[in-house]
Amino acid sequence: MFLFVPVAVMALAASAAAGDRIPVGPADFTPVLAPAPKQTQVHVAAFLVDRTPVTNAQFLAFVRTHPAWRRDQVPSLFADGEYLSHWEAADELGRSARAQQPVTRVSWYAARAYCAAAGGRLPGWYEWEVASAANQTLADARSSPVWRARILDWYAQPGGQPLPPVGSQPANFYGIQDLQGLIWEWVEDFSSLMVSGDSRTQGDPDKLAYCGAGALSAQDRENYPTLMRIAYLSALEARQTGRLLGFRCASDVEGVP
Amino acid sequence: MRVASSVILQGALIAAALVMAPWCTAQSGASDSTESLGPPIHAVLTSPPQVPPPTNRSHPAKVIVELEIREVEKEISEGVRYTFWTFGGTVPGSFIRIRQGDTVEFHLKNHPDNKMPHNIDLHGVIGPGGGAASSFTAPGHESQFTFKAMNQGIYVYHCATAPVGMHVGNGMYGLMLVEPPEGLTPVDHEYYVMQGDFYTVGKYREKGLQPFDMQKAIDEKPTYVVFNGSENSLVGDHALSAKVGERIRIFVGNGGPNLVSSFHVIGEIFDRVWYEGGTHFQENVQTTIIPSGGAAIAEFHTIVPGSFVLVDHSIFRAFNKGALAILKVDGPDNKTVYSGKEIDSVYLGDKAKDLQVVSQVTAAAEKGELTLEQQVKAGEALFAGTCSVCHQPNGQGLEGVFPPLAGSDLLAKDPRRAVHIVLNGLSGPVTVNGKTFNSVMPPMSQLNDDDLANILTFVTHSWGNQGMRYSAQELEKTRAATVRPPGAAN
Numbered sequence: 001m002f003l004f005v006p007v008a009v010m011a012l013a014a015s016a017a018a019g020d021r022i023p024v025g026p027a028d029f030t031p032v033l034a035p036a037p038k039q040t041q042v043h044v045a046a047f048l049v050d051r052t053p054v055t056n057a058q059f060l061a062f063v064r065t066h067p068a069w070r071r072d073q074v075p076s077l078f079a080d081g082e083y084l085s086h087w088e089a090a091d092e093l094g095r096s097a098r099a100q101q102p103v104t105r106v107s108w109y110a111a112r113a114y115c116a117a118a119g120g121r122l123p124g125w126y127e128w129e130v131a132s133a134a135n136q137t138l139a140d141a142r143s144s145p146v147w148r149a150r151i152l153d154w155y156a157q158p159g160g161q162p163l164p165p166v167g168s169q170p171a172n173f174y175g176i177q178d179l180q181g182l183i184w185e186w187v188e189d190f191s192s193l194m195v196s197g198d199s200r201t202q203g204d205p206d207k208l209a210y211c212g213a214g215a216l217s218a219q220d221r222e223n224y225p226t227l228m229r230i231a232y233l234s235a236l237e238a239r240q241t242g243r244l245l246g247f248r249c250a251s252d253v254e255g256v257p
Numbered sequence: 258m259r260v261a262s263s264v265i266l267q268g269a270l271i272a273a274a275l276v277m278a279p280w281c282t283a284q285s286g287a288s289d290s291t292e293s294l295g296p297p298i299h300a301v302l303t304s305p306p307q308v309p310p311p312t313n314r315s316h317p318a319k320v321i322v323e324l325e326i327r328e329v330e331k332e333i334s335e336g337v338r339y340t341f342w343t344f345g346g347t348v349p350g351s352f353i354r355i356r357q358g359d360t361v362e363f364h365l366k367n368h369p370d371n372k373m374p375h376n377i378d379l380h381g382v383i384g385p386g387g388g389a390a391s392s393f394t395a396p397g398h399e400s401q402f403t404f405k406a407m408n409q410g411i412y413v414y415h416c417a418t419a420p421v422g423m424h425v426g427n428g429m430y431g432l433m434l435v436e437p438p439e440g441l442t443p444v445d446h447e448y449y450v451m452q453g454d455f456y457t458v459g460k461y462r463e464k465g466l467q468p469f470d471m472q473k474a475i476d477e478k479p480t481y482v483v484f485n486g487s488e489n490s491l492v493g494d495h496a497l498s499a500k501v502g503e504r505i506r507i508f509v510g511n512g513g514p515n516l517v518s519s520f521h522v523i524g525e526i527f528d529r530v531w532y533e534g535g536t537h538f539q540e541n542v543q544t545t546i547i548p549s550g551g552a553a554i555a556e557f558h559t560i561v562p563g564s565f566v567l568v569d570h571s572i573f574r575a576f577n578k579g580a581l582a583i584l585k586v587d588g589p590d591n592k593t594v595y596s597g598k599e600i601d602s603v604y605l606g607d608k609a610k611d612l613q614v615v616s617q618v619t620a621a622a623e624k625g626e627l628t629l630e631q632q633v634k635a636g637e638a639l640f641a642g643t644c645s646v647c648h649q650p651n652g653q654g655l656e657g658v659f660p661p662l663a664g665s666d667l668l669a670k671d672p673r674r675a676v677h678i679v680l681n682g683l684s685g686p687v688t689v690n691g692k693t694f695n696s697v698m699p700p701m702s703q704l705n706d707d708d709l710a711n712i713l714t715f716v717t718h719s720w721g722n723q724g725m726r727y728s729a730q731e732l733e734k735t736r737a738a739t740v741r742p743p744g745a746a747n
Contacts, residue, residue: 082369082397152469155373156468156469157340158329158340159328159372160370224419228420230419231418232395235374235394235395235398236395240395240398242369243370243397
C-alpha cells in the first residue's frame with residue numbers, strides 16, 4: 001500500500017521567477033526505488049514544477065540568448081552529435097520542428113543550463129515521481145490499473161510518430177500536463193538511479209560494489225510502468241540525447257526548508 | 258598453414274628479441290591477442306526461418322556480430338496487430354552462427370526511433386547477465402562487448418531489461434548456434450523455428466492493435482502461442498518446403514516467456530534429437546520437450562510426400578492459439594511406407610457376427626458337396642453384413658430411395674439380371690413393384706463369386722420371391738464377360 005499525505009498544497013505561492021510553475025507537495029511518499037534497504041518512505045519538500053515540458057520555441061529563445069548552447073558551438077563534452085539535429089539550423093526551427101512541440105534531442109547539461117537561466121533547476125527523481133503519480137482526480141493513483149494501462153499504451157506504441165504539441169493532454173490532480181504519454185524527461189539525479197544494467201540482479205550481494213550510492217532495488221515490482229521509466233533513465237549518460245527525450249524545469253519554494 | 262605461419266612469426270619475434278632491447282620480449286610475450294585469430298569475420302545473420310550457412314572453419318576466429326533492435330508493429334494473426342520489440346526486425350530475432358572458440362565482438366544497436374532501452378542476454382555467453390550487464394542501450398545508441406564462445410550448442414538469446422517478462426513477451430528472443438569444432442554433418446535443409454507465447458488485452462483473434470496484458474502474463478494465460486511470431490508465419494505460401502528423400506534439420510527454440518513446448522511434427526518421427534540443445538542425441542523420438550528459454554535440434558528424413566504439421570502437442574495451443582506450422586514435402590508416393598486410404602467399407606458391428614456359417618459353406622463348396630440349404634444360410638449371413646444396410650434386413654428397401662427385394666417384380670421378370678447388378682452396380686431410373694427409384698447401387702464386385710452366388714440364392718428364396726439357384730460358375734462367367742465401372746474392384 002502506498003502512504004501519501006499531501007500537505008497544504010494550495011497554500012504555497014508560486015516562485016516569482018517561474019513561468020507557468022505549479023506547486024506540489026510536501027509529501028511523505030513511498031517511491032518505487034527505495035533510497036536505502038530499510039527506508040521505504042521518502043519526504044519530498046514542497047516544490048514548483050512546470051505545467052508542461054519545455055517547448056521548441058522556448059528552447060530556441062534560450063539558444064539565441066545563450067549562443068554557447070547552439071548546436072554548432074556546444075562542446076562535444078556537453079552534447080552528442082544528435083543534439084538539436086531535428087532543427088533546420090542552429091538558430092532556426094524549420095518545418096520539422098514545431099514551436100509548441102516539446103523540445104527533444106537535448107542533453108542533461110543543456111537542460112540544466114536552460115533551467116538555470118529560467119530561474120530554476122531540473123526536478124529530482126522523487127519530485128518527478130510524486131507529480132506523475134497523480135491522475136486527474138487523485139494525488140496518488142499508482143494502484144489504479146487505468147493509470148498503469150495509460151502509461152503502458154504509450155510504451156507499446158512504436159516511437160516513430162511525430163510529437164504532438166505540449167498541453168494536449170488533460171491536466172492531472174495538480175494541474176500539471178504531459179508527465180506521461182508524451183516524452184521521456186531528464187531529472188537532476190538520473191545518474192544515481194543505479195539500476196544494474198542487468199535488471200535481474202536486484203538483491204544480488206554484489207550490488208554494493210557498483211558505487212557509493214549503492215544499487216537501488218525496486219520495492220514494488222508490480223509498478224513496472226515506473227520501473228520502465230527508471231530503466232530508460234539509467235541507460236543514459238549526461239551528454240546523450242534522444243529523439244523522445246526532453247525535460248521540464250522545477251524550483252524550490254522560497255522560504256520553505 | 259596457419260600453424261606454420263605462427264611458428265615463423267614467433268621465431269622471428271624471438272630472434273628480434275635476442276638482438277634488440279629487453280622491452281621487445283615483453284611485447285612478444287603479450288601475444289595472446291586476437292591478432293592470431295586472423296582478420297575479423299563479419300557474421301552472416303539470417304531472418305527466420307532461414308539459417309546461415311555453416312562456418313566451414315577448422316579454427317576459431319574473431320567474429321563481429323552487429324544486431325539491431327527495432328520496435329515494429331506487425332500482424333500476429335489475420336487482422337490482429339501487435340507492437341513487437343525485435344532483434345533484427347523479426348520474431349524470433351536474427352539467427353547467429355559461430356564456432357566454438359570464436360571471439361565475438363558483439364554490437365547491439367538500439368534504433369533511434371525506438372522508445373525503450375534494451376540489452377541482450379545470450380545463453381551461450383559466460384559472464385554477468387550473459388552480456389546483459391554490458392549491453393544496456395538507450396534508443397539511438399550502440400553498445401559493444403566481447404565474449405569467447407566456450408561451449409558448443411544451440412543457445413537462446415533474449416532481452417533482459419526490466420520488466421524482463423514484458424520484453425521477452427513482446428518477442429525479444431532468438432537463437433545462436435555455436436558449432437562444434439568439427440561442424441555439423443551436412444543435410445539438405447536447415448530451418449529456424451521458435452515458439453513463443455503472447456499475451457494481449459483482447460481475446461484470441463480480436464481484431465485491431467492489441468496491447469500487451471501484464472496480468473495475463475503473470476497468470477500464465479496466453480492469448481496466442483505461435484511459431485515465429487505469428488499464426489501465419491509458416492503456413493500457406495510461407496510453409497517450409499522439402500522434397501521426398503531429403504534430410505531436414507530444425508533448430509527449434511522456445512522463447513517463452515512462460516510456456517514449455519511439447520514439440521512434434523505430425524506424420525514424422527525425429528531420427529535424432531539433440532535434446533536441450535546439448536551434445537548427446539536421442540533417437541526415434543515422436544515429441545520432445547523444449548524448456549522455456551531453451552532449444553533443441555531435431556533431425557529427420559522425408560520418405561513420403563504430404564503436409565507435415567509442426568505443433569506444440571499441448572494440443573489446444575495448436576488449434577486454439579495458433580501453435581501450428583507446415584512443412585510441405587513434394588515428391589513421389591511410397592505406398593509401401595504409407596498407402597493412403599485403401600478401402601472404405603461398411604462396418605456393421607455386431608450385425609456381422611454370424612459369418613461362421615460362411616466358412617463352413619466354403620469348405621463344402623470346395624468338396625463339391627454344397628447344398629441349397631447351406632447356400633441360403635451362408636447368403637443370409639452375408640446379406641446381413643452387406644446388403645441389408647440399404648435394402649433393409651427384411652428386404653423392404655427404403656421408400657423412395659432403395660428398391661425392395663421382397664416380392665420384387667424386377668427380379669421375377671429376369672432372374673439372371675441380378676447377377677449383372679451385383680457385379681456392375683445399377684444407376685438411373687428403375688421401376689420396381691410400380692414405384693420408380695433413381696439412385697445408385699455401387700458394384701459389389703469386391704465380394705467373390707461364391708459369396709455373391711450365395712447371397713443371390715438367399716434373396717430369391719426369401720420374402721416370397723420364387724427360388725432360384727445361383728452358382729459360383731455363373732458369377733465367374735459374367736464377371737469375365739462384362740466390364741466393371743471405373744473404381745470398382747475386380
